[in-house]
Each structure stands twice: as structure tokens, then as C-alpha cells.
Amino acid sequence: MTFQDSRIRTYIQEQRPTFEDMLGQMVEIPSVSSDPDKASDMQKMAKLAVDYLEEFGARAAIVKTKGYPSVVGEWWAGRQYPSVTIYNHLDVQPALEPEWRQPPFAFYKDGNRYCGRGATDDKGPALTALFAARFAREAGIPLNIRVLWESEEEIGSPNFLEVLHNRKTVPASDSVLVSDTIWVAKNRPALSCGLRGLLTARFVLRTGETDVHSGLVGGGARNPLAELCDAAVSCLDAKTGRVKFPGFYDDVVPPTRTEMKDFVTSGFQVRRFKEAYQLRSLRTSDPKDLLKRIWAWPTFEIHGLTGGHTGPGVKTIVPAWGELKVSMRLVPNQNPQKIFRLLKKHLRERNPDIEVISDGALEPFRGISEGLYAEALQDAIEQGFGRRPVFVREGGSIGAVATLQRTWKVPILFMGLSLPEHGYHAPNEYFDWGQGSGGMHAFVEYFHALSRM
Amino acid sequence: MTFQDSRIRTYIQEQRPTFEDMLGQMVEIPSVSSDPDKASDMQKMAKLAVDYLEEFGARAAIVKTKGYPSVVGEWWAGRQYPSVTIYNHLDVQPALEPEWRQPPFAFYKDGNRYCGRGATDDKGPALTALFAARFAREAGIPLNIRVLWESEEEIGSPNFLEVLHNRKTVPASDSVLVSDTIWVAKNRPALSCGLRGLLTARFVLRTGETDVHSGLVGGGARNPLAELCDAAVSCLDAKTGRVKFPGFYDDVVPPTRTEMKDFVTSGFQVRRFKEAYQLRSLRTSDPKDLLKRIWAWPTFEIHGLTGGHTGPGVKTIVPAWGELKVSMRLVPNQNPQKIFRLLKKHLRERNPDIEVISDGALEPFRGISEGLYAEALQDAIEQGFGRRPVFVREGGSIGAVATLQRTWKVPILFMGLSLPEHGYHAPNEYFDWGQGSGGMHAFVEYFHALSRM
Numbered sequence: 053m054t055f056q057d058s059r060i061r062t063y064i065q066e067q068r069p070t071f072e073d074m075l076g077q078m079v080e081i082p083s084v085s086s087d088p089d090k091a092s093d094m095q096k097m098a099k100l101a102v103d104y105l106e107e108f109g110a111r112a113a114i115v116k117t118k119g120y121p122s123v124v125g126e127w128w129a130g131r132q133y134p135s136v137t138i139y140n141h142l143d144v145q146p147a148l149e150p151e152w153r154q155p156p157f158a159f160y161k162d163g164n165r166y167c168g169r170g171a172t173d174d175k176g177p178a179l180t181a182l183f184a185a186r187f188a189r190e191a192g193i194p195l196n197i198r199v200l201w202e203s204e205e206e207i208g209s210p211n212f213l214e215v216l217h218n219r220k221t222v223p224a225s226d227s228v229l230v231s232d233t234i235w236v237a238k239n240r241p242a243l244s245c246g247l248r249g250l251l252t253a254r255f256v257l258r259t260g261e262t263d264v265h266s267g268l269v270g271g272g273a274r275n276p277l278a279e280l281c282d283a284a285v286s287c288l289d290a291k292t293g294r295v296k297f298p299g300f301y302d303d304v305v306p307p308t309r310t311e312m313k314d315f316v317t318s319g320f321q322v323r324r325f326k327e328a329y330q331l332r333s334l335r336t337s338d339p340k341d342l343l344k345r346i347w348a349w350p351t352f353e354i355h356g357l358t359g360g361h362t363g364p365g366v367k368t369i370v371p372a373w374g375e376l377k378v379s380m381r382l383v384p385n386q387n388p389q390k391i392f393r394l395l396k397k398h399l400r401e402r403n404p405d406i407e408v409i410s411d412g413a414l415e416p417f418r419g420i421s422e423g424l425y426a427e428a429l430q431d432a433i434e435q436g437f438g439r440r441p442v443f444v445r446e447g448g449s450i451g452a453v454a455t456l457q458r459t460w461k462v463p464i465l466f467m468g469l470s471l472p473e474h475g476y477h478a479p480n481e482y483f484d485w486g487q488g489s490g491g492m493h494a495f496v497e498y499f500h501a502l503s504r505m
Numbered sequence: 506m507t508f509q510d511s512r513i514r515t516y517i518q519e520q521r522p523t524f525e526d527m528l529g530q531m532v533e534i535p536s537v538s539s540d541p542d543k544a545s546d547m548q549k550m551a552k553l554a555v556d557y558l559e560e561f562g563a564r565a566a567i568v569k570t571k572g573y574p575s576v577v578g579e580w581w582a583g584r585q586y587p588s589v590t591i592y593n594h595l596d597v598q599p600a601l602e603p604e605w606r607q608p609p610f611a612f613y614k615d616g617n618r619y620c621g622r623g624a625t626d627d628k629g630p631a632l633t634a635l636f637a638a639r640f641a642r643e644a645g646i647p648l649n650i651r652v653l654w655e656s657e658e659e660i661g662s663p664n665f666l667e668v669l670h671n672r673k674t675v676p677a678s679d680s681v682l683v684s685d686t687i688w689v690a691k692n693r694p695a696l697s698c699g700l701r702g703l704l705t706a707r708f709v710l711r712t713g714e715t716d717v718h719s720g721l722v723g724g725g726a727r728n729p730l731a732e733l734c735d736a737a738v739s740c741l742d743a744k745t746g747r748v749k750f751p752g753f754y755d756d757v758v759p760p761t762r763t764e765m766k767d768f769v770t771s772g773f774q775v776r777r778f779k780e781a782y783q784l785r786s787l788r789t790s791d792p793k794d795l796l797k798r799i800w801a802w803p804t805f806e807i808h809g810l811t812g813g814h815t816g817p818g819v820k821t822i823v824p825a826w827g828e829l830k831v832s833m834r835l836v837p838n839q840n841p842q843k844i845f846r847l848l849k850k851h852l853r854e855r856n857p858d859i860e861v862i863s864d865g866a867l868e869p870f871r872g873i874s875e876g877l878y879a880e881a882l883q884d885a886i887e888q889g890f891g892r893r894p895v896f897v898r899e900g901g902s903i904g905a906v907a908t909l910q911r912t913w914k915v916p917i918l919f920m921g922l923s924l925p926e927h928g929y930h931a932p933n934e935y936f937d938w939g940q941g942s943g944g945m946h947a948f949v950e951y952f953h954a955l956s957r958m
Contacts, residue, residue: 248720252818252821253819254818254819259785260782260784264782264783264784265901266804266832266900266901267899267900268799268901269782269784269799269900270799270804270834270900271746271804271834271900272778272789272795272798273787274786274787275746275806275807277809277810278737278738278741278806281733281737281738281743281807281810282734282738282744284731285734285738290731290732291856293728325722329717329722329726330714330715330717331713331717331722331727332712332713332714333712334727335725335726335727336725345725346723346725350724351723353719353723353728353731354728354730354813354824355719355730356730356813356820356824357730357815359809360808360809360810361809361830362810362811365705365707366705366706366808366830366832367830368808370806371808372783377818377820379719379819379821381724403744411818447719447721447723448718448719448721
């Protein structure tokens with residue numbers, strides 16, 4: 053099942069300087085989609101992407117939206133062959149952290165490490181796919197390979213559906229490979245096959261027009277912050293994290309025994325997890341319980357409570373209003389709309405004066421961990437990295453994936469190349485040649501397998 | 506028991522233009538103790554007060570502190586006579602509300618109304634006492650009359666104990682009359698005879714070093730805001746206001762039946778109360794229950810919750826820490842230190858990771874509503890205003906009163922002259938001639954009664 057092993061290895065070694073040079077050019081464009089001052093850099097990034105694709109033999113196009121444009125590329129093999137779309141994104145997180153040891157948008161090479169904002173999320177993986185696609189094309193692999201590079205992933209993909217509506221420029225492929233996830237540990241390849249959904253809500257309660265001195269009204273006036281705390285606690289057991297409003301868990305499909313087994317063999321370590329996120333203590337120290345909680349179980353989080361006095365010290369007022377900000381991470385097969393109805397019903401009974409507003413929801417995503425696609429991907433990773441990957445899940449949500457699933461209705465698989473130590477969304481982000489070269493190899497193997505399916 | 510009725514009436518009428526002129530000068534000094542930019546105005550105010558006192562025949566002095574100085578004045582009658590100290594304050598609240606129809610520090614006379622910040626709180630009442638003291642002195646009432654004008658009342662009297670430690674300049678009198686409270690309704694004179702105490706606390710909980718994306722850790726990480734909501738709800742029934750931690754009510758002395766009767770005949774109206782403080786709904790609509798709650802029953806208020814995301818919308822992070830700001834209003838005979846110990850014990854059992862910090866406490870105050878002093882004061886008010894006053898309480902705390910009580914250990918009585926419509930701590934504050942002239946008369950009658958005790 054492996055493909056021209058020595059030729060691909062030679063190609064990868066030869067291409068290394070070009071890869072590094074091209075990644076450097078990408079990193080040095082500060083394509084921060086959340087920063088309005090970077091609008092011209094966003095255009096520059098799209099332009100460079102089109103140049104790269106054309107240089108590499110693809111037919112490329114910019115797909116305009118109300119927001120920033122996506123970029124698509126295609127290596128056409130023939131109508132009779134299968135097709136695949138590789139999803140990556142060109143935009144990056146801001147890089148304002150004081151901990152950066154080098155300027156974040158000055159590419160910096162340190163041995164095998166390629167440092168700079170966006171190096172691992174997601175420019176390095178995008179470029180890796182590009183090199184693999186050209187190799188596959190030149191090697192005559194009979195597969196129509198497409199790339200779809202979004203520019204608004206870091207701001208929640210607000211215009212991604214508009215991108216997909218360009219059916220001529222952005223045709224659906226037979227399957228999708230998303231390359232924007234992180235392994236659990238180095239040398240422990242992991243394939244994501246599930247994402248949690250998200251439901252945000254604000255509980256708003258107003259009991260007066262203005263904050264009043266508590267000596268004047270305290271005891272008689274209602275306290276909206278106290279009532280919102282009560283509402284929070286009526287939804288959630290703060291200690292265990294158990295969600296308390298009726299019906300919340302009804303549709304949850306728990307992870308299978310096989311999945312749980314994969315989870316615990318993924319290289320996950322409780323101690324490292326605590327260190328990585330600087331958590332002082334956890335709700336559980338059992339790795340299996342913890343993995344289920346963060347990847348495959350729904351949550352209810354309190355993000356903030358506005359209203360009253362939030363400056364230093366204590367100001368003895370009875371607040372006029374408050375807003376509790378919460379969100380729920382959802383898992384298959386929870387439906388965000390249904391959960392929102394259950395939440396509203398519960399709060400209406402508990403405290404009818406509380407207004408419940410949702411600012412957005414994302415469906416949970418259940419990927420493929422069995423069958424031809426899954427096996428082909430596992431084989432490809434094994435070829436590229438020398439170790440067979442396990443299937444894990446992501447605790448977060450990728451808006452674009454939910455949109456792709458709803459629109460194209462084709463298999464979506466994940467091949468992430470980032471490592472925890474690469475500093476996703478963190479200062480001193482980097483990508484490395486080990487993940488890049490292994491990734492090129494794995495991509496080529498996967499393309500080869502797809503072409504024979 | 507009444508004193509030279511026609512002479513005092515004539516004096517009051519004759520003095521009206523002088524009173525108005527002097528009050529105008531006081532109001533036009535923006536003595537905002539909480540505003541560091543007003544430091545020179547604070548000194549100007551103290552200087553003017555000394556000039557007034559000396560002009561009115563008193564021996565006056567400035568009493569320096571680490572903060573702003575107090576001013577004292579004395580009309581000496583003789584060692585063999587009793588003494589009284591009238592307490593007022595010279596500092597005022599800020600006046601930043603956009604609702605001011607006239608510049609707050611430009612004195613504005615509108616018929617019987619004297620408008621401007623500080624007119625009723627507390628410059629008008631202070632000046633009223635000054636005019637009464639001079640009359641008493643000139644009429645030969647054998648009483649040593651002193652005034653004690655503080656300059657830091659609006660910022661919690663942080664240096665008032667230091668003032669009282671100047672025993673030579675600020676000697677203790679046989680009794681104190683505090684003139685800094687508000688009637689319940691116009692034409693319904695009310696004498697305060699109780700203040701609630703105060704205990705502030707901050708519940709601090711840190712579970713991580715930094716906010717983390719909830720997709721990465723949500724479900725496994727603890728949520729400090731959720732745990733603080735739980736702590737809040739474990740202390741307080743948000744709906745009823747009942748305090749839930751053990752021992753809180755143990756030492757509460759409920760108001761007597763006579764007091765409750767006075768409360769409901771004080772002119773209090775639930776509708777007006779709601780309107781005055783712009784409250785949409787209350788915990789009770791029964792006037793008796795409401796009055797007990799706001800004047801004579803302890804409370805537990807949530808003032809704010811810091812930590813996490815308090816900007817617009819929802820940010821899906823697991824917060825690293827939170828701080829819940831609370832306070833309790835206490836009633837006789839609750840002891841703030843004891844209550845704080847009970848609170849800490851309760852929280853230690855509920856959630857030992859929460860740190861509980863108190864930023865300050867004030868003892869509750871139980872005044873005099875029976876006996877010679879109380880009767881003399883009721884008689885005086887009846888002379889001045891034509892109606893016998895009832896005894897009520899204040900739901901708030903006056904730090905200086907607790908300090909006076911602890912230091913001098915003499916009877917402390919209250920003769921407030923402000924009306925609810927005067928706009929205490931509110932925009933368009935005013936004092937009026939009806940309360941000023943009635944107050945002068947009542948002060949004189951009270952001085953006369955004291956001299957004969």
C-alpha cells in the first residue's frame with residue numbers, strides 16, 4: 053500500500069530550503085484577521101497564496117466574501133478520478149503577548165524549528181499539503197486534489213458559508229481533509245474524529261434603573277447578581293461540573309469503549325495537561341475521566357458576571373442589573389437549538405424575570421474512525437511518521453467544519469500536524485521540520501490511497 | 506416647656522437673608538472629599554467654617570488629621586452647666602450626574618428652595634444648628650454648646666478617631682446630637698434611633714494562572730466563577746434574602762412592637778419608596794415587612810463578581826480566578842467580628858480554596874428612644890415643626906457615630922432635617938427654608954431642655 057517510498061523521501065529532502073523560504077514569506081505577512089489594521093496584509097496574504105499555488109502547478113483563484121477572501125487551488129487529473137479538498141487557513145491569531153522572545157512576524161529559523169506567529173497554525177501545515185499535492189500531481193497520482201484556504205478561521209468563519217456557495221469556483225469534493233489540529237504528544241500521532249459544539253448564552257436580569265446604596269434599600273430591594281448566581285447554580289453543580297437542568301444529557305452519545313481506549317493511549321498525561329494550561333487543580337485527576345470530560349462530554353461554563361461594582365474593593369450598592377455570560381460545549385448528538393429551549397424553560401420556571409439570549413451556536417461534529425477513509429488515513433500517518441495513530445477528539449469547535457458538513461455532506465477527516473509544544477495561540481509559536489516532512493509523506497500516501505478507492 | 510416662642514420666631518425671620526447668603530457661600534465651595542483635585546477647596550471650606558463660627562461668637566479651631574481637618578466651635582456658658590456637641594459634616598458627594606439642571610456648585614435660590622450640592626447634606630443642617638446655637642447663647646441658655654464639623658464623612662470618616670483623640674480641642678460633651686439624617690416624608694418628623702452596621706468581604710478563588718480557552722480544558726478545569734456563585738448561594742437565599750450560614754441571626758435583637766408601630770406610622774409608603782429608588786420590584790410589598798427589612802434586619806448583598814470576561818458578548822474562556830464582593834448590613838446586637846468568623850467557618854467547610862478577606866466593618870448602633878433625652882428631643886421637634894416625631898431607624902451606617910459611641914460613651918441622639926425629596930446624594934440636591942426655620946426652632950428648644958436636665 054505504500055507509495056514510491058524512496059522517491060518521496062528524496063523529494064522532501066530536496067524541497068526543504070524552498071519550503072523554509074516559502075514558510076518564511078508567509079509568516080512575515082501578519083495576517084491577523086481580528087485586527088482591522090491588518091486588512092491590507094490579509095489581501096497580501098491571499099495574493100501570495102495564489103502565486104504559490106500557480107507556481108506549484110495548480111489553477112488558483114481568490115474567492116471574495118463580505119469579509120476576507122478565501123483562496124482555492126486545484127490540480128486536475130480528470131473527471132473519472134476521485135477528488136479531495138484539503139482545508140487550511142491563512143489567517144493567524146494576534147501576537148501581543150509580552151513573552152515573545154523574537155518579533156512574532158519576523159521569521160526565525162532555529163535548527164529544525166520555524167518560529168513566528170502562524171508557523172504551526174496554520175501556515176506550516178497548509179504549505180506541507182501544497183508540497184505533497186505537487187508531488188502527487190507530478191507522480192501522476194490519479195486524484196483531483198483541491199485546497200481551500202480560509203482567511204477568517206480565527207474569527208469564527210463568519211463568511212465561510214458564502215465561500216461554499218460559489219459552487220463553480222469551490223466545488224464539493226468526494227471527501228475533505230482538515231489539517232488544523234494538534235497531536236496529544238510528540239511521536240504519538242493522533243487523528244481527531246470529533247469536535248464539541250457550542251452554545252453561548254447571556255442571562256440578563258434588571259431589577260432597578262440604577263445602582264442604589266445598600267443602606268437605603270438593602271433587604272427590601274432584590275439583588276440581581278444574587279439571583280443570577282442562583283440561576284447559575286441551578287444550571288450547574290460547580291464542584292463536579294454536572295449540568296443540572298432537565299433534559300441536558302438526554303441525547304448525549306457517550307464515547308465508545310474503543311474510543312476511550314484510544315483516548316488513554318494517545319500519549320495524554322494529566323501532569324502535562326495541568327502544566328500546559330497552568331491549572332492549579334482539576335475536577336478529576338483520573339486520566340480516563342479527564343479525557344472524557346474535555347473531549348467527549350458536554351460542559352456548562354460561567355465566563356463572567358457583569359453589573360454592580362467590578363473595580364477594586366467593595367462598593368456597598370444594590371446593583372440595578374446583571375448579565376451572566378455562560379456557554380455550553382455540546383457533544384454528539386446534542387442539538388444546540390433543543391438545548392437552548394430546555395435552558396430557557398428551566399430558567400423561566402426558576403426565575404421568569406431573567407431574559408436569556410444566545411449569541412451563537414455550533415453543532416457538535418462526529419467524524420469517521422472506521423472504514424476505508426479512516427484506515428487509509430491511519431496507514432498514511434504510519435508511513436509518514438512511523439507510528440500508527442489513534443483516534444482522539446477535540447474539545448473545541450471549528451466553525452468551518454460544521455459548515456462544510458452541513459453544505460457538502462461528504463466524509464470529513466482530520467490530519468493535524470501540530471504538536472502541543474508548538475504553542476498554538478501562544479507566544480513563541482513554531483512549526484518543525486519533523487512534522488513538516490512527515491506530513492508531506494503522509495499526505496502523499498493518503499492521496500495515493502484515495503486515488504485507489 | 507417651650508422657650509420664648511415669639512422671640513425665636515422673630516429671630517428666625519430676621520436671619521433668613523443672612524442664612525441664605527451664608528449657605529450660598531458654603532455651597533459654592535465644592536468640598537468633595539472623594540476628589541483629590543478638591544484638596545484646596547477642602548481647606549477653603551474649613552477656613553470659612555471657622556470664620557462663621559467666630560463671627561457667631563464661638564471659639565473655633567481647625568483640628569488637623571492625616572486627611573482633611575475637622576472644625577470645632579464652642580459657646581462656653583460655664584463649668585457648672587451641661588454640654589452638648591452637635592455633629593455635622595462639611596464635605597459633600599461628587600456631583601457628576603448629567604441630570605443636574607443647574608451647575609451643582611453655583612448656589613441657586615428658587616423660592617423656599619436652596620439648590621446645590623451639599624445644601625441638605627449636610628451644610629444646610631450645619632448652618633441651622635449654628636444659628637440656633639448663637640440664639641441660645643445670646644438668650645442666655647445655660648448650656649455649653651459645641652459643634653463638631655467633620656470633613657471626611659462622605660468617604661467613611663477614616664480619620665475621625667484621630668479627631669476625637671485631641672481631647673483638649675475636642676472634649677467629650679454630656680451628649681451628642683447628630684444632624685445628618687432624613688425624614689421618611691415631608692411633614693412627618695422622624696428621629697433616627699438606630700443604624701445598621703456593616704461587614705464587607707471579598708471571596709477570592711484562583712484555580713489557574715491564566716484564562717484558558719474552554720474548548721481545551723472545559724469540563725476538566727475548575728471554574729472559579731461557578732464555585733463563587735455556589736459560595737454566594739450557600740450564604741444567601743437570593744429570592745427571600747434570608748442569610749443561610751449558621752449562626753448569622755443568633756444575636757439579632759428584633760425591633761420591639763412599639764418600634765414597629767412607629768415605623769408604620771412614619772409616613773413611609775411602599776409606592777414612593779419604589780419610585781424614589783427606581784426599583785422595578787421588591788422582595789415584599791407589605792410595608793411593615795419592608796420597613797423591618799430595610800431598617801431593622803440584617804442583609805447579605807452581592808455587589809459584584811470580578812474575573813473572566815466582563816466586556817460585551819461571551820468569551821469562551823475558563824477563568825483563572827474570581828473575586829466575589831459582598832457585604833452584610835448588621836443590626837443590634839450582631840458583632841461584626843463574630844459574624845466574620847462564622848462566615849469564614851462556613852466557607853472553609855463549603856470550599857476551602859476560597860480566601861475570605863474583609864475590608865472593613867462597622868458596629869450596628871442602637872440609639873435612645875425613651876427617657877429624658879428622647880422626650881426632650883420629641884418635644885423640641887414638636888415645637889419646631891408642629892407635629893410630634895416618631896422614632897425610626899436608618900438602614901445605613903454612619904462611621905462617625907460608631908466611633909463617637911466607642912470613644913465618648915455618652916448618649917447620642919439624631920435630629921435630621923433633610924427630606925427625601927431633597928435629593929441626598931442625588932442630582933438637583935436642595936435644602937428648604939421650612940426645614941431650616943423649623944430646625945432652628947427645634948434646636949433652640951432642645952438646647953433649652955438640655956440646660957434644665
